[in-house]
Amino acid sequence: MHFFLDTADVDVIKKLAETGLVDGITTNPSLVMASGRRFDEALKEICTVIDGPVSAEVVAMDVDGMIKEGRHLAKIADNIVVKVPLTFEGLQACKTFRAEDIHVNVTLCFSAAQALLAAKAGATFISPFVGRLDDIAQDGMQLIEEIVQIYSAYDFETQILAASIRHPLHVTMAAKLGCDAATIPPKIFEQLIKHPLTDKGLDGFAKDWAKTGQTIIR
Numbered sequence: 001m002h003f004f005l006d007t008a009d010v011d012v013i014k015k016l017a018e019t020g021l022v023d024g025i026t027t028n029p030s031l032v033m034a035s036g037r038r039f040d041e042a043l044k045e046i047c048t049v050i051d052g053p054v055s056a057e058v059v060a061m062d063v064d065g066m067i068k069e070g071r072h073l074a075k076i077a078d079n080i081v082v083k084v085p086l087t088f089e090g091l092q093a094c095k096t097f098r099a100e101d102i103h104v105n106v107t108l109c110f111s112a113a114q115a116l117l118a119a120k121a122g123a124t125f126i127s128p129f130v131g132r133l134d135d136i137a138q139d140g141m142q143l144i145e146e147i148v149q150i151y152s153a154y155d156f157e158t159q160i161l162a163a164s165i166r167h168p169l170h171v172t173m174a175a176k177l178g179c180d181a182a183t184i185p186p187k188i189f190e191q192l193i194k195h196p197l198t199d200k201g202l203d204g205f206a207k208d209w210a211k212t213g214q215t216i217i218r
């Protein structure tokens with residue numbers, strides 16, 4: 001399973017990339033706003049740190065506008081994936097980009113029918129937003145389950161990228177369902193590493209080791 005970070009904060013990306021566990025990045029207009037950076041400059045810098053897919057979202061709502069913006073974004077680096085919304089226009093733009101060999105992440109997916117259309121349009125990634133569904137008392141993970149079932153029935157190559165992750169359980173549940181990737185907010189990425197019993201166990205071992213008076217290397 002690939003781990004992407006859901007952020008446009010270059011310092012955070014640099015820090016967490018040191019784990020060697022960050023396979024890609026997703027950004028969106030809200031994350032760009034939060035970063036306070038110019039989008040193109042932040043993207044250039046992110047692509048020097050991360051070799052894997054870096055999603056950059058178009059903001060135009062019409063097909064021509066999406067295509068112009070997407071082509072522009074795709075020129076920033078070889079690993080840019082153009083992100084388009086799951087709209088009529090977004091799916092048309094997706095088909096055009098794929099014919100030009102530009103990778104596409106179709107975002108804001110909230111139903112299995114939408115995911116099926118994105119796969120038919122040749123999307124490289126589909127981003128089902130599990131957290132936002134949970135927020136309105138619908139089961140985000142059930143959507144992932146349905147998409148996994150549909151994509152495997154037809155051998156679609158579109159990769160399922162679990163998005164709108166709210167807690168570590170979302171990541172492990174997506175993994176259990178065989179999701180190709182999850183895009184994880186930095187805070188949750190760090191939570192995945194932590195467990196209170198690990199800290200407690202480590203503390204106990206450190207104290208007992210000190211009592212032995214030994215060093216591992218003499």
Ligand code: E4P
Pocket residue numbers: 006026027028107127129131132163164165183
């Ligand atoms: C995905 O690509 C989006 O950037 C993101 O996961 C949205 O998550 P949110 O619901 O926390 O805004």
